[in-house]
Amino acid sequence: MPPTKKNSPAGKRNPGLAGELEQPGSNFRQVRYVLRLYVSGSTSKSALAVENIKRICEQHLKNRYDLEVIDIYQQPNLARDEQIVAVPTLVKRFPLPPRRLIGDMSNLEKVLLGLDLGRRE
Amino acid sequence: MMEGPGAANANPPEIARGKRMKQMKKASPPSSKTLPKASTGIQGLDEITGGGLPRGRPTLVSGGAGSGKTLFGLEFLVRGATQFGESGVFMSFEELIPDLTANVASLGFDLDRLVAEKKLFVDHVSITRSEFGETGEYDLDGLFIRIADAVQRVGAQRIVLDTLEALFGDLPNPGIVRAEVRRLFNWLKQKGLTTVITAERDQADRLTRHGIEEYVSDCVILLDHRIREEISTRRLRIVKYRGSTHGTNEYPFLIDDQGISVLPISSLGLDHAAPVERVSSGISRLDGMLGGKGFYRGSSILASGTAGTGKTTIAACFVDAACRRGERALFFAFEESPQQIVRNMRSIGIDLEPWVGKGLLQFHAARPTYGGIEQVLLLTHKRIISFQPSVVVVDPVTNLLMVSTQNEVRSMLTRLVDFLKTQGITTIFTSLTAAGSLEASEADVSSLMDTWLLLKNIEVGGERNRALYVLKSRGMEHSNQIREFVLTGDGLRLLDVYLGAEGVLTGSARVSQEMREKAVVTFRRQELLTQRRELERKRRIFEARLVMLRAEFEAEEEIIQQTISQSELLGEEVVQDRGQMVLSRQADSSSYKKEGRAKVAPTR
Structure with a gap:
């Protein structure tokens, strides 16, 4: 997977360790989440997905996530590089293993499961 | 969101498409009578389809594993880019781009160069199911945007989706996929893209695994790959082609070093010219039996007979005569090597070697078992097209039966005869018949032939002598008599035979009869x-x-x-x-x- 040249937060590598240091209050799972949400323009599904993931992150990953929203209409190359087919797609790049979630993120349970946050519920 | 060079593409495809459609309508108002077609450049296919695939519409190419679907798609694009100035997009859902490039490099397709020249865009769409979780409603805009971008980059008019159905296996919620595929087809049509969608056929009664044929109503092509008696044959059939006449047969096709070649059985119908010009058979007495002038130019001649009756010799005489006239001759030897034929013919005073040296005579010698009947037919066609002979010999056609069934040989010969006739090439086919069934040619091809020379051995008085007669010869008066056929050191002669009390007299019985007759005279x-x-x-x-x-x-x-x-x-x-x-x-x-x-x- 080629690195993005853009000035995105994901461009800063290895945020995991820093995240741990920044979050001394957390007992475990001190890793920093690096998430990318690929949407297409301003469709209702895309808007809903952005809204949902932001809320979930704020609730469950406060202060330890980087979320980048990418509009593939404007960056078709990124869709190609990331092998985006379905939209919206959420890519969890970190922590490993990488995982993809598709859909408008309205099924909270599945989103948390996909992000390995299920046990917190 | 992000700014960048991609901002130019910011228009949603729907808007861009609207503009394009208007332009297209202005540029070329579709004829009300004939469906516009996009030439595939695939040898033979354009003949069967009457010009190619429906332009601006999707075509489904369905077939089992290894039936040549991917190659079909790639050749469609490569030929489009190199021969018709139409660039294309290849969306691969299965094979990786380096693999594709390597696979078709052996067919002389240089994908990398076409990509560099912006005539082709190849994108590999990878979906790994295990990575996915479905969290709600989704659509396939990711794919569509990639396609739209690729189309715009090269100004594509053709696109291949190989194999689109992979989406069904890899994405959750088939209902959504189905709806999205329908949207994709509408979008492709509105964009005016000539599209090839390949699909895997897993059951005999279904064209595609997930039933996407219901969205592709314009043209459906079926590819098939069978192995019968250890020899593989590939076949192509046009299942439907809305708004256009098309051949409905199963057409054999080949994949060789020049890509796909489809062999239409009789695409040209029976409208070949009938020349009245006559060509000598090379044997003056035989010309005499054929109304004094020999064969019609462009006719098909069958020389059949049992082993050792002189079939190849008749053919060699004909070739020799053609070369003497300065015409080119092509000799397909399915049984003997060229050297062997040259040596054997020299023994009866026919020297073919100088003709080979002058470039008037070419031999093509191969065992038909090497590649199956379609291969033979294709090679025959290719050699004929490249050499442009006026005379062709196929010696013997019966050897083709070794590799195929009678029906297939017959259909192959029908195609070959039609092809030769349209080219105005005079052809001698030799046919080995089993003793006892003289008038039944093995491959049952006699009805295709214009002239049928029958050679046989006559056993009289402890001798075995050759005899020849004209069993039929369309459109000319011909002798009904049997002639004795003598091979001497100075060539071939035809002599009268005598009817004695014991039947036909040949050889020494003929000689003694001749003497007796002389005395009487x-x-x-x-x-x-x-x-x-x-x-x-x-x-x-x-x-x-x-x-x-x-x-x-x-x-x-x-x-x-x-x-x-x-x-x-x-x-x-x-x-x-x-x-x-x-x-x-x-x-x-x-x-x-x-x-x-x-x-x-x-x-x-």
Whole structure:
């Protein structure tokens, strides 16, 4: 997977360790989440997905996530590089293993499961 | 969001598409009668489809594993880019781009170069199911945007989706995928893209695994790959082609170093010209049997016979004659090597080697088992097209039966004969027949042939001699007689055969019969001479007698004449004497006497 040249937060590598240091209050799972949400323009599904993931992150990953929203209409190359087919797609790049979630993120349970946050519920 | 060079593409595809459609309509108003078509450039396919795939519409290409779907798609794009100036997009859902490039490099397709020249865009769409979790509604805009971007980058008019159905296997919620595929097809149509969608066929009664044929209503092509009796045959069939006539048969096709070649069975119908020009068979006596002029140019000749009857020799004579006229000849030898044929023909005084040296004669020797019947047919076509001969020999056609069934050989020969006729090429096919079934040619091809020479062995008096006759010859008068066929050191001769009490006489029986006939003729000639002399003698006797008779007659005539005149003289004297006697007697009155005297007196 080629690195993005853009000035995105994901461009800063290895945020995991820093995240741990920044979050001394957390007992475990001190890793920093690096998430990318690929949407297409301003469709209702895309808007809903952005809204949902932001809320979930704020609730469950406060202060330890980087979320980048990418509009593939404007960056078709990124869709190609990331092998985006379905939209919206959420890519969890970190922590490993990488995982993809598709859909408008309205099924909270599945989103948390996909992000390995299920046990917190 | 992000700014960048991509911002130019910011229009959603729907808007861009609207503009494009308007432009297209203005540029080329679709003809109401004929469906616009996009040439595939695939050899033979454009003939079957009457010009190619439906332009601006999707075509489904379905087939089992290894049936050549991906290659079909790639060739469609490569030919489009290189031959028709239409760039294309290849969306691969299965194979990786380096693999694709490597696979088609062996067919002479340089994908990298086309990509560099911006005539082709290849994108690999990878979906790994295990990575996915579905969290709600989604659509396939990711794919669509990639396609739209690729199309725009190269200005594509053609696109191949290979194999789109992978989406069904890899994405959750088939309902959504189905709806999205439908949207994709509408979008492709509105964009005016000539599209090939490949699909895997897993069951005989279904075209595609997930039923996407219901969205592709314009054209469906089925590819098939069978192995029968250890020889593989590929077949192509056009299942439907809305709004267009098309061949409905199963057409064999080949994948070789030049890509796909489809072999239409008789795409040109039966409308080939019928030349009246005649060409010599190379054997003057045989020409004599064929109305004195030989074969029609462009006709098909079958020379059939049992082993060792001289089929190849007849063909070689024909080739030799053609080369003497300065025409090119192509010899397909399915049984002997060219060297062997040249050597054997030299033994009967036919030297083919100089023709080979001059480039007038080409041999193509191969065992048909090497590649199956389609391969043979294709090679035949290709060699004929590249060499442009006016005369072709296929020796023997029966060897093709080794690799295929009778039906297939027949259909192959039908195609070959049609092709040769349209090219105006005169062809001799030799056919080996089993003893006992002389008039049934093995491959049952006789009805395709215009002239059928039958060669056979006649066994008489402990000898085996060759004989030839013309079983049929369309459109010309031809001899109904059997000729003996003699191979000598100075070539081939045809001789009369004799019908004796024991049947047809050949060989030494013929020679002795000839001598006997000669004796009879001499005897008759002598007898005739004798009779003529006799007649002459009789005429002379007759004439001599005639002269004698006339002399006799004249002599007698003279005598009779004399007698007559004497008698007359005598008569007058009698009358006078009587008058004087009356006078002297004075028997009548004086008046009567006067009158009587007066009457007689002046005569004196």
